[in-house]
Amino acid sequence: MKIVIAEKPSVGRELAKVFGATTRKDGYIEGKGYSFTWAFGHLLQLAPPQDYGFIGWRKQHLPMLPAKFKLAVRKVKTKDGFIEDPAVRKQLDTIKRLFDEATEIIVATDAGREGELIFRYIYYYLKCKKPFKRLWISSQTDEAIKDGFRNLKPGTDYDTLFNSAHCRSESDWLVGMNATQALSISAGNRSVLSLGRVQTPTLAMICARFLEIKNFVPQTYYQIAIQLIKDEQQFKAVSTS
Structure with a gap:
């Protein structure tokens, strides 16, 4: 079979x-x-x-x-x-x-x-x-x-x-296993603080993005715009940076 x-x-x-x-x-x-x-x-x-x-x-x-x-x-x-x-x-x-x-x-x-x-x-x-x-x-x-x-x-x-x-x-x-136990023990073993090869770097990226948003300070900026004509066609050009 x-x-x-x-x-x-x-x-x-x-x-x-x-x-x-x-x-x-x-x-x-x-x-x-x-x-x-x-x-x-x-x-x-x-x-x-x-x-x-x-x-x-x-x-x-x-x-x-x-x-x-x-x-x-x-x-x-x-x-x-x-x-x-x-x-x-x-x-x-x-x-x-x-x-x-x-x-x-x-x-x-x-x-x-x-x-x-x-x-x-x-x-x-x-x-x-x-x-x-x-x-x-x-x-x-x-x-x-x-x-x-x-x-x-x-x-x-x-x-x-x-x-x-x-x-x-x-x-x-x-x-x-090692990192989770090490962190949890260092924190007093009050709860499980889980670490992992994938989850921890992912969490770090989420936290970094959260802090970027939290600490964002609005700034006034200006764009340059001009009216142009070429071959009798009008168009507008705006700076992007």
């Missing part, structure tokens, strides 16, 4: 439709020698600090530099705290069973860095060792999908793409 994994259910259903697979199962669609399954975006994430023994927010823990990052199932917030998302765990179990049965694995996550990361995190978390092929298309038309399946690429062709996404993911963790 060929196993095709998409990034989200809607894409998995669309791929199944193109190939005439119509037997709906729990977490996948089967038919014509294929099983089409899916993720729900990122099913896995880098494990939080407590999974490395950094319990509580303490100055002596900083900087937190895990020797090897771990993957953890995506969590949801409940009244009792954060727990594994049961829907994610169930889907991971389904994907593992399909991978174990697969004669061929075809990766149909989005053609880009994050799409590659979504699949690879699943693949490595499940400790799958089977080779896989990559569907790389930018259009979801039936013909584009069929053409893409006729021209599948070796999964190893995209190792560097995964490495770049994985590096970005780890750097986000290192900056976000």
Whole structure:
């Protein structure tokens, strides 16, 4: 059985439709020698600090530099705290069973860095060792999908793409976790003061613009305007600076 994994259910259903697979199962669609399954975006994430023994927010823990990052199932917030998302765990179990049965694995996550990361995190978390092929298309038309399946690429062709996404993911963790705890502790641990690789520079730009507007002082300025005639046509010219 060929196993095709998409990034989200809607894409998995669309791929199944193109190939005439119509037997709906729990977490996948089967038919014509294929099983089409899916993720729900990122099913896995880098494990939080407590999974490395950094319990509580303490100055002596900083900087937190895990020797090897771990993957953890995506969590949801409940009244009792954060727990594994049961829907994610169930889907991971389904994907593992399909991978174990697969004669061929075809990766149909989005053609880009994050799409590659979504699949690879699943693949490595499940400790799958089977080779896989990559569907790389930018259009979801039936013909584009069929053409893409006729021209599948070796999964190893995209190792560097995964490495770049994985590096970005780890750097986000290192900056976000360490900087957030450092700032919050320095401010007395009264609340969480969140910092991040993207959000903090973005906030800085917003604040800079806010201060420009707040501190704006109106000034009187003048423009020079003249009336001109050329070839018996009158027109007005105004200076712009």
